[in-house]
Amino acid sequence: MSVIGFIGSVFSPWYKWSGRRNPQNHVCINVATYGPGGRFTMTDRGASALRQTGSRLQVGPSMMRWAGDQLVIDIDEMSGPPLINRLCGQIRVTPAALTQVELPLTDDGAHIWRPFAPRARIEVDIDRPGWTWQGEGYFDANFGTRALEDDFSYWTWGRFPTRTGATCFYDATRLDGSELAAGFRFDDTGGAEPISLPPKASMRRSLWAVKRETRADPGFQPRQTLAMLDAPFYTRAAVETQLGGERVTGVHEALDLRRFRNPLLKPMLAVRVPRRRDWRFD
Template sequence: MVPPGGYGWWYIDALSDDGAHGLTIIAFVGSVFSPYYARARARAPAGAADPMAHCAINVALYGPGVDAWVFTEYGASEVERRPEQLQVGGSSLTWEGDCLVVRFDERTAVLGQRVAGTVRLYPSAFPDRPEPIDAHGRHTWFPAAPHAHVVAELTAPALTLRGTGYHDANFGDEPLEAGFVEWSWSRAALSDRTVVLYDAHRCDGSQLQLGRVFHADGRVEPLAAAHAMKLGRTRWWIARSTRTDGAPATVIRTLEDTPFYARTQVATRVGEVPVRAVHESLSLSRFCSPLVQTMLPFRIRRVS
């Protein structure tokens, strides 16, 4: 249950085995990046706006001939939640046995281009280790299936993708910007494990520095990765950084570049093994700026 003014999101990403294509899918209840939800919280007593009135599906495709980006927000009448399924508009996330099946059929905000397909995520194991990421227990990260294989069959645009996959979820009892100023996150997959790094600057001045190794057999180990590495700023001047165990880290390509958020493909090593990591940088202070709030509706399609 997502409390009034809070949020929940379910995140899936995949990189093709050849490194050419990537996809990211996020389903939101209480869309943290919605200017409409932000306005509703500002009007509601104590910020207690209804998160079910602001649910969303975000689909991003990357690679030659298939770049596409969709963010559609729906009202409560278009949303259905069951223990094994979340249905938002024309898209759904459903557990079918041990496979997470994502079906989406959405349109872009400006030109109305169709983006549709089916993604199947096959987890190696289910660690079942929710972790608080703030000092007060108001924000929780749940790495549901951090080591996985993905098969994606898209019809619009036409694409078949097979590769490494990742699935997690985040939940908050308050807006994301109430707990954090900025954060960075990354995941890198090897054949037998996935490495995740989580770093955040919290609003109370404290720092989150978390590293985990998720083995394919379900074991979970801490990871220090003590060497800080700068990855350079984006065109919107968003700072990007990561941590490693001493290996270099370089940007392969910037997948998404916005005034408050960047997604990047990074080349690095885990031990002696070369890996491609999915990396994100988020500035909540940028997100809250009046200029960015004015720009956001042009990227979001709202369906009441």
């Protein structure tokens, strides 16, 4: 599963149509579950739904909060079509360690990536039969002062757990034609070091024909092992690759921002991303 908290809901058509003048008026806690019966929730909420402190982000009925060394996520959301129903429960994320890595994605620092916890444990307790489990987790964040499509045409990202920690890749093509290519190796103590990048390797396109590529040892062909999320401009999947002779499976994302700029996509997105302007806390 994945959970994303937005202040300024990047992929919300409502935020785009508003002119992106007030990010606090377009907030969201997006929840997606994968596998049989998977659900997707992404409700764009107004400023009345936002409460925020140094250790808590609350958006309407859902909340992320630090409790000691755990990030606790309480969710109470309605999933979008075709399976419309309530999704309630709690997720606990326990980082192995927190890193100090910060990667500017543009020269002027308008976009920043922060991999806070490349290794973590996750405990999931959702109110559906079989949706209680524990496993490998990850926690990062992106910050920006401009719209993604104003600076980028395409990017891919991948995070792969290894025997000694985790490896992350960030590759992006900017609108000016320059490219970002970065890779980091993380250990369980929060240590991080840049790595020499293995070559890019193309993968089969997504269901919506979004181009996909990741990093792999020379001659190895990465492959999708689990489809997670497919949209006309974005794909998320579990991907197997090989790094330094070790076969690893992690989460991979590809984002085509040339497609996202197409205004015809916004009404389609509005079906999946409902707008709820008003909220009252009891």
